[in-house]
Amino acid sequence: MKRLTILLSLVVFNPVFAAEDPFETVMTPAFSPITWERLLNAGDEPENWLMYSGTLDAQRYSQLDEINTLNVTEMELKWAYQIPVIDRAETVPLVVDGIMFITEAPSNLVAVDAQTGRQYWRYDHDLPEDLRICCGRNNRGVAILGETLFMSTLDAHLVAIDARTGNVLWDVEVAAYDSGYSKTAAPLIVKDKVVTGIAGGEFGIRGFIDAYNAETGELEWRTYTIPGEGEPGNDTWSGDSWKTGGSATWITGAYDPDLNMIYWGTGNPGPDWNGDVRLGDNLYSDSALALNGDTGELEWYFQFTPHDVHDWDAIQVPILADINYQGQERKVMMWANRNAFFYTIDRETGVFLEGKPFATQTWAQGLDANGRPVRVPGMEPTYEGIMVSPPITGGTNWYSPGYSQQTGLFYVTAFDGEQIFFKRDEDYEEGERFTGGGGRYDQPMDAFHSSIRAINPTTAEIEWEFPILPRSSAGITSTAGGLLFTGSADGYFFALDAATGEELWHISLGRRVHAAPMTYSVEGKQFVTIASGNVVYTFGLKE
């Protein structure tokens, strides 16, 4: 009995015993470490998918063409991986030399064989019970450098994990979760640093973008997305509202190595729907930020929605491309914003080039010569409620758009909807929601429309659209095979002709697609992977 007591106390009180992973750890096969050089040229090794958006320019365009417009009808299911925790999967896996890394809700990570879906190892992150999360238990993916994976967690930590074994190398607290901070997005590697954002825009946080030393986990720089006292832009917030102004950074950005600029979107100002307590433009909420790749210093900003009162985060993945614009080669950034406008912006300077609505909107008469919206008066939320388009979820949202180097078209999942917006008075309380209102649909969802829309970035005109049932939250990936892969709210995964929008192949996966597809190859065979519901499916051509 005494021995049993000692044993029990060892199990209960010994931190080594207590922390031991209950799963058997199995090592992955060896792979060549992912150097910064390889990440810079990720597009040249299309057999791998080395970061959330595929490449640093975030185009989500793959050079693979084994599966193409002529044979896509021959696609079949190769394997499915069932995520053990029931929730919705928003993950975009990485693939490195035949090994796939999949993040799971709430903040777990698993390594599987990319040819079979069989598990090598898993990492389950311990989470507190009293998380402060806005919109579900999500994790969208990891970053890799060397042999180390980097993952955001819902308790606002950044964790470095050995890609061969799943062992934790370091685990740092980015911010205090009980003050309303959380993390859901895949980090972005820039040189030897892990660049990462923060969520919590509905909890009165002050947003920032961080860079951590990939080796040690030490914070290298932090750039706040709301200027502090005495800094330029702080006067765009009335009173002390800048301290609780949100402007979160909850989706992954992009990087241009030639300009050495990091591009990242910022979220809504807080409280979301009551702007009375934060008069002014509320910089740098709802903006695209260009940061120095070494220091994080702000190079320029472009604010899409000054003084937003509709929760239209600029939380979209920036897509970078060099295009011919009015006879000149221009380095541009393309952005379909939640406010229902599409923008083409010079990414060297932040100068606005083109912009037009890509989804139904009633809040702005248009954009002026600088890209600033010309508002329709009287569209702010009221206590009684006012109908505005787009709704809170926007003309699009965080779901990854795509860009094809073949067609020169930008692709986005668009939603034509409307919602009644309400304003409420609220006081800030640390760790509590701080939103100042909300929204309500007054029609069933089926009364609205969604489409995959292809936009010409030189004119901001819609070239074609493919209607789907509302309200899709799937991302888009295009390939050198002339294909565009995406999903829909009613659980379809499908392929369109990227040039024309013609439907070429579809399959019902049975549950909503909340994630973006990715593609890779192993031993010369191309695969396409998409998460739907709680399952990660991988397709390839029939043998």
Added chain:
Amino acid sequence: MHLISQSRCKQLVTLSLFSLLFINLSAIAEDGGALYNTTYDVNLGERYFERQCSRCHGFDAKGNDETGAPDLTGRLSRASTDVAIFNIIRTGVPNTAMLPVAEAVTDATVWQLVAYINSLRYNPDLVDLDGNSESGARLFTAKGDCDSCHMVNGQGGRLGPDLSRIGETTTPEDLGIAIMGPDEEVAPRWWTLRVTGRDGETREGFRMNEDSFSVRIMDNDSNLWSFRKDQIQSIERIEQSTMPSYEQSLSESEIDDLIAYMFSLRKEI
């Protein structure tokens, strides 16, 4: 932790010699709902709901297909009593996005939230209707001819919604609107679609099911037609009800009777 167990409370009633602490707990469990059910409490509960809960459950508490948060205005699948609702709010639902409210939130606030959630549904015992449900039942099958389209407990037609449990989810006011002005709010399932196939033939029927790539309609003879969207010429959507208005054909008292009957249609527990 402020968790309250119903079964524990019942045991405490019989074990009256237990400590004062537990007796107090029992009192909270049994009286909490009753203590915080004034209009003022409901309003405060609504206020808290809008702030803390509406992001997932919707500003109108009707749920959200994207977050998976359930509609709270109808039957609650996880809680059938005030105490059960209280416990879910207090402790959350494990392994889901339904997190517990913060420890600092008082029990009084949680009870006010319970009061607000309860206010979203009708307690049939507290509703006093003018009509006579037995007369309404006769109207349903005779003069109203409702059963030619609607089924109740396995008897009736298939063209309209099954009304066997309509009283659980619909208020008497909304039943009145549905009977007198059926076009006011038509659920997408009951829209009419007019589909023209590749052969040029047009068929019309209820929108039984539609997704991004296919659609199924049922015509007036209960034939089900299935189409692939890439194989049809056109599709027209008519967002009106095929049900006639009874405003002219039934008297005011007959409509009251029909409402009383339909409101009585609920699952016996």
